[in-house]
Amino acid sequence: xxxxxxxxxxxxxxxxxxxxxxxxxxxxxxxxxxxxxxxxxxxxxxxxxxxxxxxxxxxxxxxxxxxxxxxxxxxxxxxxxxxxxxxxxxxxxxxxxxxxxxxxxxxxxxxxxxxxxxxxxxxxxxxxxxxxxxxxxxxxxxxxxxxxxxxxxxxxxxxxxxxxxxxxxxxxxxxxxxxxxxxxxxxxxxxxxxxxxxxxxxxxxxxxxxxxxxxxxxxxxxxxxxxxxxxxxxxxxxxxxxxxxxxxxxxxxxxxxxxxxxxxxxxxxxxxxxxxxxxxxxxxxxxxxxxxxxxxxxxxxxxxxxxxxxxxxxxxxxxxxxxxxxxxxxxxxxxxxxxxxxxxxxxxxxxxxxxxxxxxxxxxxxxxxxxxxxxxxxxxxxxxxxxxxxxxxxxxxxxxxxxxxxxxxxxxxxxxxxxxxxxxxxxxxxxxxxxxxxxxxxxxxxxxxxxxxxxxxxxxxxxxxxxxxxxxxxxxxxxxxxxxxxxxxxxxxxxxxxxxxxxxxxxxxxxxxxxxxxxxxxxxxxxxxxxxxxxxxxxxxxxxxxxxxxxxxxxxxxxxxxxxxxxxxxxxxxxxxxxxxxxxxxxxxxx
Amino acid sequence: xxxxxxxxxxxxxxxxxxxxxxxxxxxxxxxxxxxxxxxxxxxxxxxxxxxxxxxxxxxxxxxxxxxxxxxxxxxxxxxxxxxxxxxxxxxxxxxxxxxxxxxxxxxxxxxxxxxxxxxxxxxxxxxxxxxxxxxx
Numbered sequence: 001x002x003x004x005x006x007x008x009x010x011x012x013x014x015x016x017x018x019x020x021x022x023x024x025x026x027x028x029x030x031x032x033x034x035x036x037x038x039x040x041x042x043x044x045x046x047x048x049x050x051x052x053x054x055x056x057x058x059x060x061x062x063x064x065x066x067x068x069x070x071x072x073x074x075x076x077x078x079x080x081x082x083x084x085x086x087x088x089x090x091x092x093x094x095x096x097x098x099x100x101x102x103x104x105x106x107x108x109x110x111x112x113x114x115x116x117x118x119x120x121x122x123x124x125x126x127x128x129x130x131x132x133x134x135x136x137x138x139x140x141x142x143x144x145x146x147x148x149x150x151x152x153x154x155x156x157x158x159x160x161x162x163x164x165x166x167x168x169x170x171x172x173x174x175x176x177x178x179x180x181x182x183x184x185x186x187x188x189x190x191x192x193x194x195x196x197x198x199x200x201x202x203x204x205x206x207x208x209x210x211x212x213x214x215x216x217x218x219x220x221x222x223x224x225x226x227x228x229x230x231x232x233x234x235x236x237x238x239x240x241x242x243x244x245x246x247x248x249x250x251x252x253x254x255x256x257x258x259x260x261x262x263x264x265x266x267x268x269x270x271x272x273x274x275x276x277x278x279x280x281x282x283x284x285x286x287x288x289x290x291x292x293x294x295x296x297x298x299x300x301x302x303x304x305x306x307x308x309x310x311x312x313x314x315x316x317x318x319x320x321x322x323x324x325x326x327x328x329x330x331x332x333x334x335x336x337x338x339x340x341x342x343x344x345x346x347x348x349x350x351x352x353x354x355x356x357x358x359x360x361x362x363x364x365x366x367x368x369x370x371x372x373x374x375x376x377x378x379x380x381x382x383x384x385x386x387x388x389x390x391x392x393x394x395x396x397x398x399x400x401x402x403x404x405x406x407x408x409x410x411x412x413x414x415x416x417x418x419x420x421x422x423x424x425x426x427x428x429x430x431x432x433x434x435x436x437x438x439x440x441x442x443x444x445x446x447x448x449x450x451x452x453x454x455x456x457x458x459x460x461x462x463x464x465x466x467x468x469x470x471x472x473x474x475x476x477x478x479x480x481x482x483x484x485x486x487x488x489x490x491x492x493x494x495x496x497x498x499x500x501x502x503x504x505x506x507x508x509x510x511x512x513x514x515x516x517x518x519x520x521x522x523x524x525x526x527x528x529x530x531x532x533x534x535x536x537x538x539x540x541x542x543x544x545x546x547x548x549x550x551x552x553x554x555x556x557x558x559x560x561x562x563x564x565x566x567x568x569x570x571x572x573x574x575x576x577x578x579x580x581x582x583x584x585x586x587x588x589x590x591x
Numbered sequence: 592x593x594x595x596x597x598x599x600x601x602x603x604x605x606x607x608x609x610x611x612x613x614x615x616x617x618x619x620x621x622x623x624x625x626x627x628x629x630x631x632x633x634x635x636x637x638x639x640x641x642x643x644x645x646x647x648x649x650x651x652x653x654x655x656x657x658x659x660x661x662x663x664x665x666x667x668x669x670x671x672x673x674x675x676x677x678x679x680x681x682x683x684x685x686x687x688x689x690x691x692x693x694x695x696x697x698x699x700x701x702x703x704x705x706x707x708x709x710x711x712x713x714x715x716x717x718x719x720x721x722x723x724x725x726x727x
Contacts, residue, residue, distance in 0.1 A: 089640070100647060101643060101644060101647035102647075104640070104644045104647070106640070106641060106644055107637060107641075159641065182644055184644055184645075184648035184651060185647070185648075185651045185653075186651070186653075188651065188652075188653065227651070227652055228652055231653060231656070232652075235653075235656070481671070482671055483671040483674075555671060556668055556669070559674060565671050565674055
């Protein structure tokens with residue numbers, strides 16, 4: 001091809017008398033048709049191949065410039081330059097609603113030795129023990145003298161200890177770094193947070209239910225809890241537990257409008273930093289996993305149900321003169337008045353007879369329907385793996401309808417009760433309880449799901465007045481926190497044993513809400529097997545042992561929650577919450 | 592002419608070569624610096640992370656509660672009667688005539704005087720400043 005081209009070139013400009021180095025003096029070349037055709041062919045071939053070559057080089061050139069100037073210059077360097085965007089730990093933090101760290105992952109160093117490299121085992125052991133007082137010198141010396149290549153000396157050193165050991169400069173002693181899950185608040189929110197195993201895998205609580213998210217995301221998970229409220233709830237429950245020698249206690253503070261769990265405690269608790277030493281009793285989450293017959297607090301639901309279905313009105317009432325006998329059961333009143341009681345009186349004196357009759361008149365099917373709407377017949381939809389399934393009677397006989405009317409025969413978790421009560425007081429909307437805090441900025445684009453209406457606003461308003469009445473004039477007087485308009489209901493249930501109920505072991509509770517004009521928070525306190533003291537005149541009922549705890553919690557929590565005190569005697573408040581009792585009732589209520 | 596072109600080309604080539612090597616070395620040096628800085632940033636971030644955990648540990652309500660009991664015996668949990676709102680404050684007739692009126696309204700705050708210049712002891716002065724009820 002090249003030869004042809006050259007020949008062609010030579011023939012293109014025959015008359016210019018260019019003198020090729022090797023050519024003879026120029027001689028005119030004959031032109032004919034055949035030569036012209038060959039010339040044209042050569043010319044076209046030259047043009048095509050030239051264009052192809054230029055295009056090829058142009059592509060290479062453009063790509064070269066592109067790579068050298070415009071490509072991500074960091075890419076090839078990433079291998080040897082550590083990226084300093086954000087520190088990534090193997091497991092994301094868990095924080096409370098204000099960003100306070102509840103669980104975090106720290107790099108810790110563990111100390112090991114290679115005994116074959118140790119020069120003087122006794123001296124090394126002496127030095128190590130002087131730095132780490134927890135170790136025993138003889139044991140360490142024996143380990144360092146052994147003939148192995150690797151012995152653990154101490155796991156999870158603090159940074160300071162690690163530095164001290166580096167300063168000692170003992171040859172053969174080395175560190176291995178690992179990540180450790182740390183709970184700075186110790187047992188404060190143990191049951192909600194849960195704990196992890198030695199490989200940082202979530203085994204309980206939020207650590208388990210959000211295990212995948214915590215492993216894959218760098219962003220912390222924010223809980224709805226508030227450490228200050230949690231602390232308040234915990235110390236008040238601990239104080240009540242030790243005063244009344246109770247075997248356990250549970251407390252919940254719930255946002256009545258959104259279902260946010262602000263604080264949740266189950267006692268006895270444990271330190272998740274040392275979860276291996278916790279007993280099963282300590283690990284047991286009484287707030288969500290435990291199911292209990294919670295007694296008279298259920299009268300809130302019975303009364304709401306009867307009022308909402310229009311079976312009774314606030315002016316109606318029942319005869320509570322005599323105990324009811326149904327087959328082998330007898331339903332008695334604890335605070336027996338032995339007379340006709342109006343609906344508000346049944347509620348404020350916590351009459352079992354009245355509530356049982358009310359439930360009977362509503363009927364079993366309607367009752368089951370109502371309770372299931374309130375979420376009391378299915379496990380609580382909370383983001384924890386430890387959720388108890390309610391114990392419901394099978395079959396649901398008329399006697400069950402009556403006993404459930406005053407809170408026996410149906411066992412639910414304290415959280416379910418708190419959620420149910422929050423829907424009763426917040427205007428009749430059932431909100432799903434949640435532990436995961438919704439950031440205010442995401443609220444606008446992603447509004448929280450609206451709850452379902454479970455009863456009319458009028459019923460909710462009636463129940464607010466009834467619950468306020470219990471604290472103002474009834475069995476829950478000790479729950480009053482002046483200025484915060486606490487309303488609520490006491491509950492005292494005998495614990496079931498194999499045969500019937502045990503009169504000596506009680507579950508005493510109080511569920512309250514404040515301020516009753518427009519309830520914002522629900523507070524539930526449950527004490528397991530409290531004992532009466534001389535101060536409570538030997539009583540261990542909800543009104544005596546749990547109500548005062550609620551009072552103290554409300555008094556201290558309200559300022560933290562931004563709820564200001566109101567004048568309880570203000571005309572507007574009284575108009576909204578006061579209940580006109582029947583003349584007879586008023587006389588009896590005065591003592 | 593040809594020789595001149597060759598000289599120019601050789602010069603250009605050597606200048607380009609020199610520039611290339613210079614830039615390469617410079618880049619390597621900067622890369623090393625970047626890597627060092629990134630390492631330091633990571634270390635600092637780790638330290639911040641540890642300090643945050645420590646802060647959380649030191650500021651846990653349990654400890655603050657205990658410390659305030661021990662160190663601040665005069666401080667008690669907030670009582671309901673200590674909380675009020677603006678509407679509950681009594682109104683007072685203040686003459687806002689002119690700029691000076693604003694200063695007059697700030698009268699309750701006594702001007703600061705050094706302790707030595709006061710006739711009373713320093714103890715009563717501090718006691719008065721913490722409990723405003725006592726002064727009114």
